[in-house]
Each structure stands twice: as structure tokens, then as C-alpha cells.
Amino acid sequence: MNVRDLVNFETPPESSPLGGQSSSNHMLSIPPSRAPSPTNAPTFSRRASIVLIGMRGVGKTTLGTIASKALGWELLDTDLIFEQQQGVPIAKFISTYGWEEFRKVESKHLETILPNNLTGKVIACGGGVVELERNRAILQRFRDHGPVIHVLREKDAVLAYLRDSPQYPPFLHETAKEAWDRREQLFRDCCSFEFVSLTMPVPPAPKGFKDIITPDQTFALKPVEEDFFRLLRFIHGVDTKKVTLSPRGPRSYSLSLTFEDVRQAIPVLDELSTGIDLWELRVDLLSSCEPTFLAFQIAILRHHSPLPILFTLRTVSQGGRYPDVSPQNEKAVKIQAWLHHHALRLGVEYIDLEVVMPESTFTSVVEKKGNTIVMGSYNDWAGTLNWASPQTRHLFEKMTQLHVDIVKIVGAAKSFEDNMALRQFAGLVERSSTPLLAINVGPEGKISRALNPILSPVSHPLLPRAAGPGQISFYETQSILYLTGLLPAKKYYVFGRPIGHSMSPTIHNTAFSYLGLPHSYSIKETATVGELKEVMLDPNFGGASVTIPYKVEIMPYMQHISRHARVIGAVNTVTSIPGGGLSGDNTDWRAIKSCLTRSLTPANVVTSSTTALVLGAGGTCRATLYALHQIGVINIFIWNRTRRRAELLAEEFSKLDPLLRIRVLDRLDVQLPIRPLPTMIISTIPAAAPTSSELIDVGLRIEHLSDAGGVAIELGYERRITRLLSLAQEKRDQGIAWAVVEGIEILLEQGYEQFKIWTGRRAPARKVQEKVLEVYEQRRGLQSPPMQ
Known part of the structure; x- marks a missing residue:
């Protein structure tokens, strides 16, 4: 594969804003x-x-x-x-x-x-x-x-x-x-x-x-x-933002944006996204359906959030505001069809098609859907749907025959028993290859929203209005699942020595609390790795972060180790496997890769001539080399105090790819023999000596940083400003586009990756970052020793 193709059309690692006339x-x-x-x-x-x-x-x-x-x-x-x-x-x-x-x-x-x-x-x-x-x-x-x-x-x-x-x-x-x-x-x-x-x-x-x-x-x-x-x-189908949809897999959630203009949501978009997997853009609630207005609405939402978008044009009879469309009204049929085809042209990841719309519209959109997921929906606001009747089963079968990807059926609960009938119906059709989203609206139907496992619609207090009666928040759904025994409390830890000042408990406990998850995270410091076995055998054990000196020693205790962790030769994340056993992974390289790709400018896109410089040859250097290889860098230079250690690492990782060239530098306090100069410099060594507050000077000079710009990453977070980052900032002051990534950012990124592995949910990054920086600055004020 071409290096540029690898960077820009990368397959998942495991498998190889407002213009127009508004009206x-x-x-x-x-x-x-x-x-x-x-x-x-x-x-x-x-x-x-x-x-x-x-x-x-x-x-x-x-x-x-x-x-x-x-x-x-x-x-x-x-x-x-x-x-x-x-x-x-x-x-x-x-x-x-x-x-x-x-x-x-x-x-x-x-x-x-x-x-x-x-x-x-x-x-x-x-x-x-x-x-x-x-x-x-x-x-x-x-x-x-x-x-x-x-x-x-x-x-x-x-x-x-x-x-x-x-x-x-x-x-x-x-x-x-x-x-x-x-x-x-x-x-x-x-x-x-x-x-x-x-x-x-x-x-x-x-x-x-x-x-x-x-x-x-x-x-x-x-x-x-x-x-x-x-x-x-x-x-091209490389990343279609598909959500895992399975009645027995991780639960998924959607949130309907009920604003008249998406711009109104921007200040609170991060909070609104808490726990959810997908945005539903209620187009019928927007101030206009003019096509250019819609194009900018979707662009703004994409620009501010990575989550996929469900395009929904809900008609009046189905609980929305868009006028009902009669098949006999040719003009209305054409306009409704055009809007849905326009959504496909905008590349929306999901589209809602009401089963009551004219069949010609329905089938034409399904035929042209491309990589868009079609949700066929039926909303019974009149309260006539009976979950136990053959007609409801016939409705489900009719919708599957229309070749939809997801069936959505919404009833109205008059009593608690209606929710039990719904779950019985869901159990009957569970073996179908078409996922079912089934809920009851109204106050009596709240429990059905919590029990529905597939894209369950949730609300949020910051929305201008709820999208439907009886909606509950993501936080409330987690509380209901916990109280009904469907979300057991798990214990998570950080393993290592010494780890008394680890920031990991702050990261994960903040995330657990904000999302309403009943889990806990604490420090487990032991003299030997063997002492951790009893903790990992606890039936309530959910997983652990692993730091020095156990990243390698813990590997024999794993029943499964990811391909990435095997290549890197270290595990920093342990997860309890449902049904028994332990799985080991490494999120350090993912954090480094994420920060690199996020910070590289289009001018510094990775090519066959791109060079990178890595400082240090310890354990985190292994994750760094792997991350660089994953984004397509094939010219890597390593400097380490002990040259032989760097040489052994270079020999080992050069076997990953015949194109990979890893060379070892003797000195940094001279003109570097690297052409072109590196646009990526990653330091994996401590920024300051353990017994001194003075920054370590390894000889790196400002002339070593490319005038084409680049990204400087510091993996250690005991100091926020280091020699490398100060040089990069000096370049920025000269008007040269060098991005600066602090060690605390890497720490947070690898923690977010661990959180997703353990819970299946995205961590509330902004809230976690705010809390971590608050604690971090407090500890710095107390002049605490370096943190692990």
C-alpha cells in the first residue's frame, strides 16, 4: 500500500456554516x-x-x-x-x-x-x-x-x-x-x-x-x-462511522437535536454528547428545509463533533412538524423525495425513512443509499399499536422486506405491562438479521427506553425541548440499568510501583461519575506482579491500567493479547473478558498516533521522505515507534544515552516492514545528519532529573526543528514545559507552524482509549481534562514528587 494511502484511507487497525436563503x-x-x-x-x-x-x-x-x-x-x-x-x-x-x-x-x-x-x-x-x-x-x-x-x-x-x-x-x-x-x-x-x-x-x-x-x-x-x-x-467505505448494533452487544444511544439552528447548540454540544453514539438531526424542527441551509447545518455539526448523523424529517402524523405527504400530491411527493436524496448527497451516515411515506420515495432512497444506513420507522402516536398482536409482527416483516438496515417501531405505553409486552416482542424478532429499535413513549414508557439496547433515544436538560414524551437522559438510563441489575458495578485499578501520585484515578473516576456509571477506580501498588493475581481473579474486577515496572511482567497472566500489544511487547491495559479470562492491550501507541495525526498540518502530510526523531529507547519508545509506523513514517532516527540499547530496538522494529529504516544517532549537539529535517520529534525521556528541578539538556537545538513546521510531543508529564516544547514554541514565535503536545495530553488520550475499551463509551473529555488539570496544578503547587 502507498504510504499516503495508508495515512489518508487507513482501514481500522485490527483489520489490516450557514448560507443560502432561509425560510x-x-x-x-x-x-x-x-x-x-x-x-x-x-x-x-x-x-x-x-x-x-x-x-x-x-x-x-x-x-x-x-x-x-x-x-x-x-x-x-x-x-x-x-x-x-x-x-x-x-x-x-x-x-x-x-x-x-x-x-x-x-x-x-x-x-x-x-x-x-x-x-x-x-x-x-x-x-x-x-x-x-x-x-x-x-x-x-x-x-x-x-x-x-x-x-x-x-x-x-x-x-x-x-x-x-x-x-x-x-x-x-x-x-x-x-x-x-x-x-x-x-x-x-x-x-x-x-x-x-x-x-x-x-x-x-x-x-x-x-x-x-x-x-x-x-x-x-x-x-x-x-x-x-x-x-x-x-x-469510499473506509470509515462510515457505523455504530455496533446488537441486542446482546454494547448498548448504544442517540440524542435528537431539537434546536431551530445547529449553531445554537455549539456552546453545549460537548455536554449534549455525553454517553451517546449518534446525533439525530430533526430536520423538521429546523427553521428551514432550504437545501443550502441544510448543507451548512450538517457541516457545522460535523465540524464540531465526530459522531455520525441521523437525518430525520418527521411528519405530523408520525409526531413531527413536516406536513404529511399524500401519494396523490405529486409536487409534495417530489419535494419530500428530493430532500431525502439531498441528505444522501450530503453524505449523512444514517437516514430515517417513515414507512408511511410514498413507497416510490422509500424504495428510491434505499436504492441510492450507498454507505448510508437506512432506518425504517413507524411511530404510533395514537396509541393503537399492540405489541402482542400479529399485525405488529407483520409490520416488522414488511419493513425488513423493504431492505432497511434498522427497524424502528415506537408505541405508546398506557401501563407498565405494555413495556413487558414490548420486550417479549423484541425477543421474538431477535433472531432476525435486522436490528430492532423499539420503545414506548409517555411517562409509563420510560423503562422501555432504558431497556432498549439499540440506539435508544435519550434527552438532555440543555435541549430546548424533548424530542418525544417520556424521554430520559443518558445518566438516568444508567441509573435504571444499575438498579435493575443490568449494569453491575465493576472495580478498576492502576497497577505499578511507585504510583502514589498517579493521575489515572482522577481521569477514570471523573468519567464514571459524570456518565452515571457505578464503577470505581483505585490505586493498587504491590512489590511484585504476582500479588496482583488475586485482584484480577475477583469477580467484580473490570480492568486495570498498567504502568512501570509491570507492563511486560503482566503479559503471562493474559489469556488474550492484542496484536498491537504483542508487537510493542508491552501491555498497559487489562480488561476482564465476559465469561472469564483477561485481555491485554496497549493504548500508549493509540494516544501518540492520535496526537500526531491531529497536530500534523496538510503541508506536513506523511510521505516516503518524511523523517521523525525519537529521544530515548525505553519502554515508551516502543509504543512511539509503532505509532509512527502505523501512520506511515518509514524514516525514523533514535537518540539514546546508551547507544547499544537504541541499536537493539532499531534492529527489532526494522523487521516490521522492509521499507522501515530506523537509524541511531550518536549526538544531538551537532548538525543532524537528517534530510529533510524531522517534522515529528517525540521525547520519551524524563524532562528533568529525579533529584533536581533543572531541565535535562540532551543537546537538541532550535536549528534541528524543520522550517517546514511539525509537531513536538513530550510523553513525560512531570513538567508541562520542557526543553523540546520550549524549542517548538520558539519556532512558533518565529511564525513557523510547530504544534506542541504536552505529556499531560498524551496521558489523557491513552486514558480515554482505556475508558472506551472498558465501558464501550467515549469519556467526557472536556470534563475530565478540566478536573485533571485542576488536580495537576494543585499538586504542582504543593511541589509533589514526579508522578507516574
Whole structure:
């Protein structure tokens, strides 16, 4: 696999914001597309070229530059190609020959460029490419082969840019706004997907800078890169954000956003996401269903949260606000269908289809769903559904025959017994291959929400309104499960010596408490690893963090060890296996990898020439080398006081990959024999001597840090500012994009990974970080000894 493919389209390790015309009217003012996009007709090759279309100024060239660097593909900008082949700027060509001639020549270029560049290219098209019908036909044919992505940006920002741009003469017979409004539907007729490139504050390029994007600008555009590659991974099925759905597997939860505008939720989005696995965007509750408004709503939600999104347009008869649609009302049917196809074009991970909608709409969306998961839903707000009747079983079977991925049936509880009937029904259909989400609404139905194991809808006090009657919070569901014996309290520990000042209890106990989980976490310090056996045999034992000196010694006690931990040669996470036995894993490398990939800018995407420098050759160096290898770095240098120890480590890890080259440095206080200079430097050694507060100087100098920018990571957290991090900060002060990752951040990341392994839930990162930093600063104020 190509190194860039490994970085940007990585398979899971175990297996190898608001533009547009807003309106309070829920009915669209534009007609449905005359040529609906075949959103999933082909399965694209990962090498299929990517075509970007959209208005001038939306950032197609910038986005194309980011994508081409990340993928290692050539960027073809049709405007630049036009100027190169005609020998004059576009503005001069148009002023000389006119717009009509420009469009003819542009079309000839398009007829050549697209068919001859089917793979390995990012192609950014001119803003008016959709003006000619033959161009639209070319784009529509291409989308059967590869993704054609309509790029949007905030309308006011783009129009301001067009007013000030000297590149083109004014539009012919219309304003830029009129051209935008007219072309918007033409772009949607031609695209297979739509991407909103949210405007980021980007520093200006210095005078005389010739490249398209400076390193500092790429750092500012990192969020755009992340959002765009989230869409590409979804398109190619590499990461579709699927939630594990099993009646006997980990429980999953969803939360309906009931805001009129997603922007209102941003300040509390982190708190709202506590414990949940999926957002339900209640489109019928938004202030508008206008397509560009919807595109920005979804883009904003994605930008602020990694969770998948369920697109729901709930009709009045099904408990929502969108008007009911009669099959006889052709216009209403077309609009409802268009909105659901628009959701597919936006790349939503889940979509809700009401079983009462016109069958033609239902089947057309299922046929075009691509990697989107379809939830077929039936909501009985009248209270006539009887869980024990044959009609309910027939309803379930009818929905499965419609080829949905999840069946959702909502009844209304009049008594507690209705919840028992629901669970009996769920048991009858449990063997079906189609997962069932089944709940009862109303006060008497609250228990059904807690007992439902699949995407159970929960509420939150910070929502403007509940999505349905009888909803309870995630915290309340955990309390109910604990009181009914379905969530037993587990004991978790940190194993090691000395560990008196470990921050791990603060991390995990804070997370347990905030999520309402009944577990506990404490310190277990022993003289030998053998003394831990009795603790691990306790039936209430849930798992443990393992630190020095037991990361290797504890491995013989494991019945299962992950592939990652075996390669690294150390276990830092122990988990009790349901039914008996212990499993060992390593989350150190995951934390390092996460911080590296999050901090690297698009300008420093990993290539075959990327270099990394690792300081130290101890146990954490092993996890560091593995993390670097996992993101595709093949040129690694190690410095260690004891050269022989570094050499043995280099010899061992070089066997992982024939392309991997790990070399050992003798000294750091000289000009480094590394070309290009490292864009990743990771220190695995203590920042200060154990008996002194002075920072250890191993000889690293500011000239050793690349002028192309990079990321500096400190694994030790006994000091927040170290020699390495101060050098990186000095580079930042010079305007060079070096990211700084403190040891406390690595500690938190590996703890979050452990928490997810043990509980199946994401840790409430912001709350945990706040508490850990509070305790950390208190201990520093007391001048406590170094923490493990």
C-alpha cells in the first residue's frame, strides 16, 4: 500500500456554516432536480479521480491543493490549464473574445481533461463549468466513475471575494448573486456529493510567496482537511462511522437535536454528547428545509463533533412538524423525495425513512443509499399499536422486506405491562438479521427506553425541548440499568510501583461519575506482579491500567493479547473478558498516533521522505515507534544515552516492514545528519532529573526543528514545559507552524482509549481534562514528587 494511502484511507487497525436563503416555510421553493444524482450507483475505486465543482471563491483550488498533497495526487486546475494553453489570463481572454468563446474553449478542455484523467487526480473546475448543457452531461457521466463534489462556502464571504477579485471581468447580464442563485441547482444536478468548506481564519501570505498555500495557512486549514477527508472516507467505505448494533452487544444511544439552528447548540454540544453514539438531526424542527441551509447545518455539526448523523424529517402524523405527504400530491411527493436524496448527497451516515411515506420515495432512497444506513420507522402516536398482536409482527416483516438496515417501531405505553409486552416482542424478532429499535413513549414508557439496547433515544436538560414524551437522559438510563441489575458495578485499578501520585484515578473516576456509571477506580501498588493475581481473579474486577515496572511482567497472566500489544511487547491495559479470562492491550501507541495525526498540518502530510526523531529507547519508545509506523513514517532516527540499547530496538522494529529504516544517532549537539529535517520529534525521556528541578539538556537545538513546521510531543508529564516544547514554541514565535503536545495530553488520550475499551463509551473529555488539570496544578503547587 502507498504510504499516503495508508495515512489518508487507513482501514481500522485490527483489520489490516450557514448560507443560502432561509425560510420558515418547510416546502422547497425550487423544483426537484431534473437529473437526480445517482448518489451510490457505482462503488468508486479509491484511486478514482475527484472532481470539484462550485462557484468561484468557494475554495476549490485550496481544497484541491490540500487533498492532492494528502493523497500524493496531481492537482489539475482547469482555469490554470486554460491560461497555460491559451497563453493569456482568463480576464484578458474574455475581454478580447467574449464570454461565449471562453465557454466554448473551456468546454473543449473539459472534454479532454476528465476522460483522460480517470485515476489519481484532483480536478478543480471553473465556477461556470455548469453553464453549458454538454459540460453538465460530461460531469454527470463522470460521476458514474468517481465522485463529483459540489463545494459550498458562506455566500456573503464568496460574494465579497468576487467583488474584489481582479481575475475575472463582471458576470454577463447579471450580478454574482444572481449567478450564484441560478447555478446552485445546476451544480446539484451534476454532483454526486456536496461539501461545505467552512471559512477558517487564515493568516495572509507574506509578500513574494509563490506557492498557493503557506505552512501557517495549512495549519489554519487543518479543520477543513479533517472535514473533507471524513467525507472521502465515508464515500469510499473506509470509515462510515457505523455504530455496533446488537441486542446482546454494547448498548448504544442517540440524542435528537431539537434546536431551530445547529449553531445554537455549539456552546453545549460537548455536554449534549455525553454517553451517546449518534446525533439525530430533526430536520423538521429546523427553521428551514432550504437545501443550502441544510448543507451548512450538517457541516457545522460535523465540524464540531465526530459522531455520525441521523437525518430525520418527521411528519405530523408520525409526531413531527413536516406536513404529511399524500401519494396523490405529486409536487409534495417530489419535494419530500428530493430532500431525502439531498441528505444522501450530503453524505449523512444514517437516514430515517417513515414507512408511511410514498413507497416510490422509500424504495428510491434505499436504492441510492450507498454507505448510508437506512432506518425504517413507524411511530404510533395514537396509541393503537399492540405489541402482542400479529399485525405488529407483520409490520416488522414488511419493513425488513423493504431492505432497511434498522427497524424502528415506537408505541405508546398506557401501563407498565405494555413495556413487558414490548420486550417479549423484541425477543421474538431477535433472531432476525435486522436490528430492532423499539420503545414506548409517555411517562409509563420510560423503562422501555432504558431497556432498549439499540440506539435508544435519550434527552438532555440543555435541549430546548424533548424530542418525544417520556424521554430520559443518558445518566438516568444508567441509573435504571444499575438498579435493575443490568449494569453491575465493576472495580478498576492502576497497577505499578511507585504510583502514589498517579493521575489515572482522577481521569477514570471523573468519567464514571459524570456518565452515571457505578464503577470505581483505585490505586493498587504491590512489590511484585504476582500479588496482583488475586485482584484480577475477583469477580467484580473490570480492568486495570498498567504502568512501570509491570507492563511486560503482566503479559503471562493474559489469556488474550492484542496484536498491537504483542508487537510493542508491552501491555498497559487489562480488561476482564465476559465469561472469564483477561485481555491485554496497549493504548500508549493509540494516544501518540492520535496526537500526531491531529497536530500534523496538510503541508506536513506523511510521505516516503518524511523523517521523525525519537529521544530515548525505553519502554515508551516502543509504543512511539509503532505509532509512527502505523501512520506511515518509514524514516525514523533514535537518540539514546546508551547507544547499544537504541541499536537493539532499531534492529527489532526494522523487521516490521522492509521499507522501515530506523537509524541511531550518536549526538544531538551537532548538525543532524537528517534530510529533510524531522517534522515529528517525540521525547520519551524524563524532562528533568529525579533529584533536581533543572531541565535535562540532551543537546537538541532550535536549528534541528524543520522550517517546514511539525509537531513536538513530550510523553513525560512531570513538567508541562520542557526543553523540546520550549524549542517548538520558539519556532512558533518565529511564525513557523510547530504544534506542541504536552505529556499531560498524551496521558489523557491513552486514558480515554482505556475508558472506551472498558465501558464501550467515549469519556467526557472536556470534563475530565478540566478536573485533571485542576488536580495537576494543585499538586504542582504543593511541589509533589514526579508522578507516574
